[in-house]
Amino acid sequence: MLGLLLCFSSILAIAPLRTLFNLQALDPGTYLLIGGATLVWAILMYSILHFHLFERFFRL
Amino acid sequence: MLSLTQTLASKPGGCARQKMKSQQNQTLLMRGLSTHEVEERRAQGLGCVPPPPTGRSYIRIIRENVFNTVNTILFSIALALVLLGQYLDALISVGVVSFNLVISLFQEIRAKRTLDHIALLTRPHAVVLRDGREQQIHPESVVVDDIMVVHPGDQIVVDGPIVGEGCVEVDESLLTGETDPISKGKGDRLYAGTFCVTGRTLYRADKIGIQSVAGNLTAGARAYRDMATPLQREIALIIRVLLLIALFLETLLIAASVVSTIPLVETVRMAMVIIGIVPNGLFLSISVAYALGAVRLAGKGALVQKFNAIESLSHVDILCTDKTGTLTTNELELTALHPYAIDEDMLRELLGTYSMHVSSQNATSNAIRVACQEQARPGLPVRQEIAFSSARKWSALVFGDTVMQGVYVLGAPEMLQPFLIPDAALGTFMETEREKGLRVLLFARYPEPVFLQTQDAGGTLPAGLIPLGALSLRDTIRPEARETLAQFMALGVQLKIISGDHPQTVTALALQLGLHDKIKVMTGTELEQLDDAQLAQRAEETTIFGRITPHQKERLIKTFRQNNHYIAMIGDGVNDVLSLKQANLGIAMQSGSQATRGVADLVLLNDTFASLPSAVHEGQRIRNGMQDILKLFLARVSSVTLLLVAITFIGGFPFQPRQTSLLTFFTVGIPTLALAYWARPGHTAGQSLIRSLVRFVMPVSLITCLIALGVYLAVLIPATLTFPVPTNPYREGAIPLAQTALTVFLVLCGLLLVLFVEPPTAPGQVNQERITTGFLHY
Numbered sequence: 001m002l003g004l005l006l007c008f009s010s011i012l013a014i015a016p017l018r019t020l021f022n023l024q025a026l027d028p029g030t031y032l033l034i035g036g037a038t039l040v041w042a043i044l045m046y047s048i049l050h051f052h053l054f055e056r057f058f059r060l
Numbered sequence: 061m062l063s064l065t066q067t068l069a070s071k072p073g074g075c076a077r078q079k080m081k082s083q084q085n086q087t088l089l090m091r092g093l094s095t096h097e098v099e100e101r102r103a104q105g106l107g108c109v110p111p112p113p114t115g116r117s118y119i120r121i122i123r124e125n126v127f128n129t130v131n132t133i134l135f136s137i138a139l140a141l142v143l144l145g146q147y148l149d150a151l152i153s154v155g156v157v158s159f160n161l162v163i164s165l166f167q168e169i170r171a172k173r174t175l176d177h178i179a180l181l182t183r184p185h186a187v188v189l190r191d192g193r194e195q196q197i198h199p200e201s202v203v204v205d206d207i208m209v210v211h212p213g214d215q216i217v218v219d220g221p222i223v224g225e226g227c228v229e230v231d232e233s234l235l236t237g238e239t240d241p242i243s244k245g246k247g248d249r250l251y252a253g254t255f256c257v258t259g260r261t262l263y264r265a266d267k268i269g270i271q272s273v274a275g276n277l278t279a280g281a282r283a284y285r286d287m288a289t290p291l292q293r294e295i296a297l298i299i300r301v302l303l304l305i306a307l308f309l310e311t312l313l314i315a316a317s318v319v320s321t322i323p324l325v326e327t328v329r330m331a332m333v334i335i336g337i338v339p340n341g342l343f344l345s346i347s348v349a350y351a352l353g354a355v356r357l358a359g360k361g362a363l364v365q366k367f368n369a370i371e372s373l374s375h376v377d378i379l380c381t382d383k384t385g386t387l388t389t390n391e392l393e394l395t396a397l398h399p400y401a402i403d404e405d406m407l408r409e410l411l412g413t414y415s416m417h418v419s420s421q422n423a424t425s426n427a428i429r430v431a432c433q434e435q436a437r438p439g440l441p442v443r444q445e446i447a448f449s450s451a452r453k454w455s456a457l458v459f460g461d462t463v464m465q466g467v468y469v470l471g472a473p474e475m476l477q478p479f480l481i482p483d484a485a486l487g488t489f490m491e492t493e494r495e496k497g498l499r500v501l502l503f504a505r506y507p508e509p510v511f512l513q514t515q516d517a518g519g520t521l522p523a524g525l526i527p528l529g530a531l532s533l534r535d536t537i538r539p540e541a542r543e544t545l546a547q548f549m550a551l552g553v554q555l556k557i558i559s560g561d562h563p564q565t566v567t568a569l570a571l572q573l574g575l576h577d578k579i580k581v582m583t584g585t586e587l588e589q590l591d592d593a594q595l596a597q598r599a600e601e602t603t604i605f606g607r608i609t610p611h612q613k614e615r616l617i618k619t620f621r622q623n624n625h626y627i628a629m630i631g632d633g634v635n636d637v638l639s640l641k642q643a644n645l646g647i648a649m650q651s652g653s654q655a656t657r658g659v660a661d662l663v664l665l666n667d668t669f670a671s672l673p674s675a676v677h678e679g680q681r682i683r684n685g686m687q688d689i690l691k692l693f694l695a696r697v698s699s700v701t702l703l704l705v706a707i708t709f710i711g712g713f714p715f716q717p718r719q720t721s722l723l724t725f726f727t728v729g730i731p732t733l734a735l736a737y738w739a740r741p742g743h744t745a746g747q748s749l750i751r752s753l754v755r756f757v758m759p760v761s762l763i764t765c766l767i768a769l770g771v772y773l774a775v776l777i778p779a780t781l782t783f784p785v786p787t788n789p790y791r792e793g794a795i796p797l798a799q800t801a802l803t804v805f806l807v808l809c810g811l812l813l814v815l816f817v818e819p820p821t822a823p824g825q826v827n828q829e830r831i832t833t834g835f836l837h838y
Contacts, residue, residue: 001814020148021722022799038805038809052755053759
């Protein structure tokens with residue numbers, strides 16, 4: 001997974017590769033926003049899956 | 061089925077062919093056709109036209125996987141992009157798909173070739189009489205008028221009338237559904253696809269290959285038989301549902317492009333993104349995983365004859381096994397003789413003569429012949445023979461010769477005891493030998509050479525049999541059996557030994573195999589007295605079932621299945637055919653009868669019983685791996701679909717075609733390889749698709765969609781306020797920025813999601829057996 005993350009980061013970092021996949025250069029603030037959103041997503045996912053919140057809601 | 065039974069019944073052994081038969085001289089029967097006559101018949105077109113193969117042909121594999129609806133839509137859109145000058149969009153969008161398609165097809169075709177090659181080794185063969193000697197040939201080499209030889213356990217490979225002496229009992233259940241063996245003699249017809257249960261005879265081939273009843277019936281059906289497994293059916297359903305959703309969204313897109321004048325190029329690019337939600341490659345991935353799994357299992361000594369066997373393997377929680385031929389080798393050794401009223405030499409002479417004159421040899425008669433052949437008298441005329449059957453549990457010969465006049469019976473003591481003379485004293489020999497785990501038989505005689513009725517399986521012997529002697533035989537336990545059973549128990553699979561032998565014999569053997577000494581035992585007689593509810597309860601607690609007939613064995617398997625167990629049944633003899641068909645997974649030994657191999661889902665090559673736990677292990681891994689892959693696919697597809705709907709609703713578009721290719725590659729393409737690698741054995745919970753969707757896919761897609769929407773808007777709104785209004789908002793300005801942020805966020809979530817699906821284990825726990833699936837998904 002780390003390898004894939006590095007690979008994807010290189011695509012974002014190298015301008016020709018970025019252009020090839022129709023990606024734009026983002027400012028550091030946006031990356032920070034995305035990082036924060038990913039962290040919130042991970043915490044929420046962990047809580048929902050760990051505490052079976054959806055199963056409780058649907059009474060499965 | 062009834063009409064077929066009537067058809068078979070309405071074709072007596074006579075008719076036109078019987079007239080021809082009467083013209084055939086004895087010489088032809090003795091020597092069969094000559095090589096020249098065979099060539100002549102082949103030149104006249106009287107050779108075999110085999111029915112179509114049952115597996116998928118190469119053309120069908122390519123047609124189903126390449127030229128399907130989704131691919132047709134996908135490639136049509138790509139063609140439209142090329143025509144509109146968007147070459148890179150077209151190339152990158154279909155590039156990943158085509159690359160995966162080619163790799164998967166290559167792997168599936170390679171796996172098919174390997175399996176076809178191995179299957180050749182285990183397919184049924186035909187024994188023909190040609191040039192005066194018996195020859196083993198492939199069924200497609202048979203020509204009309206060939207004299208065929210049939211032995212117990214052989215599959216009948218062509219239709220034709222019996223022309224030789226002797227009776228055979230035939231299992232026609234695969235053709236007619238009738239489970240009781242049918243007795244057939246000279247003039248009666250045998251049908252391809254049926255099995256000889258007992259006896260040996262000659263029959264003449266007159267309807268072969270596609271012209272036989274079975275060939276005719278299956279010619280159409282077999283070629284198009286649905287080979288889909290339950291998992292494949294679930295995936296096919298998912299693909300169809302998503303295809304409908306995609307088509308619905310495409311229709312909305314066309315409507316939107318007309319109303320809001322979206323440029324044609326952008327409409328086609330969006331159409332490519334929408335069709336990307338259909339995970340078409342998933343179906344191919346599953347079939348490739350199964351094909352490769354089957355090849356790996358073949359390497360471990362198990363030939364998969366039906367694709368769903370791999371899935372079945374992962375569910376097995378009860379393993380039923382026969383004793384002889386599975387836990388033990390199919391070889392017996394005579395250990396002791398105990399004569400009654402005569403001396404041991406005389407008993408040896410009588411037993412040797414008896415075993416020498418039995419036409420259908422089995423492990424028991426072989427063991428007796430080896431031990432007593434020196435004293436045997438060859439060449440005595442046999443008036444009548446009743447071959448051994450598992451249901452009767454005895455065999456008999458009627459001699460008319462003055463030297464050995466009378467009816468001689470060899471069989472299980474408890475089956476012969478009701479017919480013995482009233483004051484027969486059998487002593488303690490049999491009990492002592494049984495306690496040692498030996499197989500005990502009784503040999504008895506009736507002085508008059510009376511004719512024995514064969515219709516009634518239970519009451520054919522004359523009352524007043526004189527016991528001549530008892531004998532004990534030793535089974536040879538397979539060297540790997542003990543360790544193999546321990547491995548099964550470690551995998552959480554219960555073991556049930558179902559045998560035709562005496563329960564004491566089986567129990568003694570079970571103890572030698574390492575089963576604990578508090579195992580419960582049930583006999584066939586006890587089983588017969590229980591109703592279905594009682595049997596369901598008792599069968600759960602019992603480990604050893606002794607003196608069980610084939611029908612009782614079948615009833616037991618049915619009972620286990622009704623108790624919601626997933627049953628694997630291992631067998632090697634014809635008596636196991638019924639139960640193998642009844643089990644969820646039928647497993648046959650390679651050296652077993654053709655009949656068992658024919659109906660089994662899995663064949664243990666080289667009789668390597670030891671390969672079975674690793675096959676179960678492998679099956680569990682493949683199934684668990686595929687379930688994880690399915691979760692990941694569904695989570696991605698539903699997240700993307702929700703985002704497509706949500707972002708289009710608020711007036712934008714979430715991705716560009718090349719971005720979705722990137723997303724697919726990083727979130728499912730490569731991670732599914734990792735999941736296949738990390739897949740671990742163990743029982744699956746048997747989760748339904750709905751439960752799996754609610755437990756995992758629904759929360760993942762809803763949360764991902766909501767946060768992703770937040771990211772998209774958080775980038776889009778400030779950018780819209782900052783940037784001037786672009787000429788093409790789909791290529792420049794705020795939307796491409798927001799699309800990039802969305803893609804980055806989804807890739808990060810996709811990578812993390814793999815860890816949620818299959819959390820990594822500590823280094824010591826990681827399974828080192830690598831699943832080298834090597835395919836990508838899209």
